[in-house]
Amino acid sequence: MIIGVPKEIKNNENRVALTPGGVAEFKKHNHTVYVQATAGLGSGFSDEDYVAAGAQILPTIEDVYGIAEMIIKVKEPIASEYNLVKEGQLIFTYFHFASSEELTHAMIERKAICLAYETVEKKDRSLPLLIPMSEVAGRMAPQEGAKYLEKPMKGRGILLGGVPGVKPAEVLVLGGGIVGTQAAKIAAGFGASVTIMDINLSRLRELDNIMPANVKTQMSNHYNIKEAIKTADLIIGAVLIPGAKAPHLITRDMLKDMRPGTVLVDVAVDQGGCIETCKPTTHENPTFIIDDVVHYCVANMPGAVPFTSTLALTNATLPYAVLLANKGWQAACSQNDELRLGLNVVNGEVVYKGVAEAFNLPYTSVNNVLEAYA
């Protein structure tokens, strides 16, 4: 198969969808890989690195879309890319269709095969191509929190780990899933005194078994949260209710119970945030202050660490991408349940129910579509 890797052009996106190691893997299976010039620079890979691994470099994005049977990307195509997509071309990337009617219509019109990272799903309902980014954001949260706790950054002026003879900072993590677990682990590694709250008692039991001694678990409820925020220095929001907006576990009136300089890192901001006063911010302007409480609510935290995020993402996407190249999307999706769930739009038809429902579009079952190709 001919694989194309365009340079990401969305604002401040420095990740790339394929590493030189990934190119070598495709070459091993006799595929041809074209990479747009400088596509990997933001993640630390030069054009020479790609060439050494067996890729060919093309100067423009038009060249890459023009030649490829499968495009592998990171972010959804933006408006200037819509017309580059060819009929029948397989696009494997994050789409998040339900949040963009314009993109959905564009891909329907282009008659592309759109396989969305975010809906590839395992039998246990986990989302293998979202987990790596949750891991990155979770591990970043205490790092960002520690920075904004410093006095010049308007924080309380407390060191997460304390020093001998001085108590460490208190970190409260709301939600003990992927983000919360990674956040707690890193905060504990810094030496902070960490509490994880979750509504899932089985999860709290698991965490209690695997976490170091400076991490405590506690049931998440309004009373416990209200008490804990009085002494927390850093609060990390990491809750998720699948398919729903995050619940506001900390409301505006609760800010007055916090000490000045408390830092809130609401990682769940992309689902509306679990802290009422959070609204999405950017890496250029990551924080704002309400009632002397510092709010950090960057909606794409992994974008700040592309060297790590690109490797984390491609470790997860590459096996699926190779399968698609080896078998073709029709056979790969027919035989692999996880990949089949990734199909969202196929040749002008919406085959993912959530997307059809979001915009009142006709829905065609993915199995019907695949049968037609069998």
Ligand SMILES: NC(=O)c1ccc[n+]([C@@H]2O[C@H](COP(=O)([O-])OP(=O)(O)OC[C@H]3O[C@@H](n4cnc5c(N)ncnc54)[C@H](O)[C@@H]3O)[C@@H](O)[C@H]2O)c1
């Ligand atoms: N900002 C970013 O850059 C970024 C990056 C990755 C993920 N995220 C977001 O982070 C959030 C968490 O993702 P995840 O992968 O950890 O999800 P997850 O499903 O692994 O974990 C969510 C946890 O929240 C718990 N929970 C639900 N309701 C709760 C409540 N009332 N109190 C306490 N806990 C509760 C669940 O039991 C679960 O353990 C999501 O909204 C995700 O989209 C943001």
